[in-house]
Amino acid sequence: QSVTDYDDINKKTKIIQNIMNQSLRKANPIQETVCGFAPATIANVNVGFDVLGISLSTVGDRVEVTPNGTQQNKITFIESATPLPYAVEKNSCTVVIAAMQAQLENPLYVDVRIRKGFASGSGLGSSSASSAAAAFAYNTLMGNPFSLEELLPFAAEGERAACGSAHYDNVSPAILGGIVLLYQNKPIRLPLPKGLHAVSFFPNIEVNTASARSIVSRHVSLDIVSKQVSAMGAFVSGLYQENYDLLRKATKDFLVEPSRKILIPYFDEMKEATLAAGGITFGISGSGPSVFALAESHTVAERILAELHKIYAGQGIETLSFIEDLANGKGCRIAQFND
Ligand code: HSE
Numbered sequence: 001q002s003v004t005d006y007d008d009i010n011k012k013t014k015i016i017q018n019i020m021n022q023s024l025r026k027a028n029p030i031q032e033t034v035c036g037f038a039p040a041t042i043a044n045v046n047v048g049f050d051v052l053g054i055s056l057s058t059v060g061d062r063v064e065v066t067p068n069g070t071q072q073n074k075i076t077f078i079e080s081a082t083p084l085p086y087a088v089e090k091n092s093c094t095v096v097i098a099a100m101q102a103q104l105e106n107p108l109y110v111d112v113r114i115r116k117g118f119a120s121g122s123g124l125g126s127s128s129a130s131s132a133a134a135a136f137a138y139n140t141l142m143g144n145p146f147s148l149e150e151l152l153p154f155a156a157e158g159e160r161a162a163c164g165s166a167h168y169d170n171v172s173p174a175i176l177g178g179i180v181l182l183y184q185n186k187p188i189r190l191p192l193p194k195g196l197h198a199v200s201f202f203p204n205i206e207v208n209t210a211s212a213r214s215i216v217s218r219h220v221s222l223d224i225v226s227k228q229v230s231a232m233g234a235f236v237s238g239l240y241q242e243n244y245d246l247l248r249k250a251t252k253d254f255l256v257e258p259s260r261k262i263l264i265p266y267f268d269e270m271k272e273a274t275l276a277a278g279g280i281t282f283g284i285s286g287s288g289p290s291v292f293a294l295a296e297s298h299t300v301a302e303r304i305l306a307e308l309h310k311i312y313a314g315q316g317i318e319t320l321s322f323i324e325d326l327a328n329g330k331g332c333r334i335a336q337f338n339d
Contacts (some may be wrong), residue, residue: 024105028143031108035064036137037335039177040118041125042198043169043286046253047232049216051182053125054198055173055329058322059118061126063093063133064337065110065141073097073109080116092127092158093134099157100138104145110138113337119320121206123290125170131158132174136332148331149187151175156185163209170286177331181236193242196326197301199293200285201270201308204318207263212287215259227254244280244296251281251294264289266311273307298323 039060043053068074073094075086088094093112101107112134120126135151135158146154155171172180172187181188234250237243261267264284270291274282280294291308295301301323312319 025103025145027104027106027108027145029067029108029141030143031067032141033064033066034137034141035062035335035337036133036135036140036332037062038129038132038136038174038332039329040129040200041170041173041286042200042290042292043125043167044253044256044284045179045235045292046251046257046281046283047228047235048169048181049253049256050167050169052179052232053169053173054179054192054326055177055331056124056198056200056322056324056326057328057330058324059124060174061117061129061133062115062335062337062339063130063137064113065097065134065137066113067108067141068111070109073101074111075114076111077113078116079114080120082120084114084116084120090161092131092162095161096131096134096154096158097138099154100135100142100146104142108142110141115337119202119204121208122202123207123284123286123288124200124202125174125286127162127209128155128159128170128174131155131162132171132332134158136175140334148175152185152187163213165210165213173329173331175331177329179239179326179329190236190239191242192326192329193239193244193247193296194327195296197295197298198324198326199274199279199295199301199304199308200290200322200324201292201305202290202320203265203312204320205265205289207287207289209287212260212263215263216256217259220255224254227252247294248280251283253283257284260284260288264291265315265317267291269311270308273311274304277303277307279304298325 040056135155156166160166179190238246271282274293278300282293285292
């Protein structure tokens with residue numbers, strides 16, 4: 001190429017940069033420390049691989065941002081049971097914040113503190129809770145230049161940094177709360193029937209999301225696809241109709257469970273016991289190893305949990321579990337870092 005060609009390219013690049021600069025969001029920062037909280041989530045919910053997720057409420061991550069007066073972000077503190085990177089280009093929180101800064105006119109750079117509320121690699125949306133909390137805290141600090149829905153693609157970038165795939169099914173309920181279906185990565189909030197409870201049960205073995213994704217079969221038969229599409233449709237109708245019988249019949253995973261359940265000890269025994277105890281459904285939470293059950297009351301949820309504990313009793317695997325009334329499942333919120 002000649003020098004003239006390069007001049008031309010440079011000119012065009014400048015024009016594009018100007019256009020892009022014009023579309024950068026204006027921010028009106030509040031110049032204070034902000035701490036965001038985002039909850040754990042159950043992704044897939046059996047019927048919607050990568051496109052459906054539910055927010056929980058009692059556990060989650062805290063991410064605090066403080067303007068540092070420099071031209072770079074810095075992670076100054078991490079509390080986590082498993083080591084997480086302090087390098088800003090590797091940590092999901094700072095990856096999310098940098099993606100937001102790239103879209104802002106005069107971004108503030110920040111010191112970031114992270115407090116994990118539950119284990120990474122648990123299957124309860126650990127990286128997305130941090131990504132969502134970071135997006136929410138930084139957006140609040142900058143005076144809310146983005147709507148909550150606009151935060152989803154930024155938070156999904158945190159997922160990409162954590163496991164190589166920018167799936168939206170954890171970050172969306174973590175930010176918006178409730179049960180969220182993604183259609184072309186745009187969130188559709190679905191209703192939750194009264195009384196619906198979730199049981200989360202975490203056998204403390206590590207399952208890495210990237211590996212759990214790599215074992216899912218890339219090619220499935222038309223018959224399986226047809227069953228899964230039908231199950232998803234019936235599940236959504238069951239939610240709108242508050243029809244527990246329909247939900248019981250519909251909430252099935254034909255796509256992913258067959259390949260992933262081998263990662264989770266006693267999966268089949270737990271499923272059988274859950275359904276016998278009156279559970280609506282039982283399945284893998286996200287990519288596991290956590291499993292989940294849905295129940296139509298707190299009493300049934302307690303009965304299920306007791307059965308799951310019986311199966312793991314004396315097996316030498318530590319477990320963590322909780323029951324949530326899904327009506328309480330809120331998304332991101334402002335919190336105290338030390339709560
Ligand atoms: N939908 C994702 C998966 C969730 O199942 O791999 C991972 O948290």
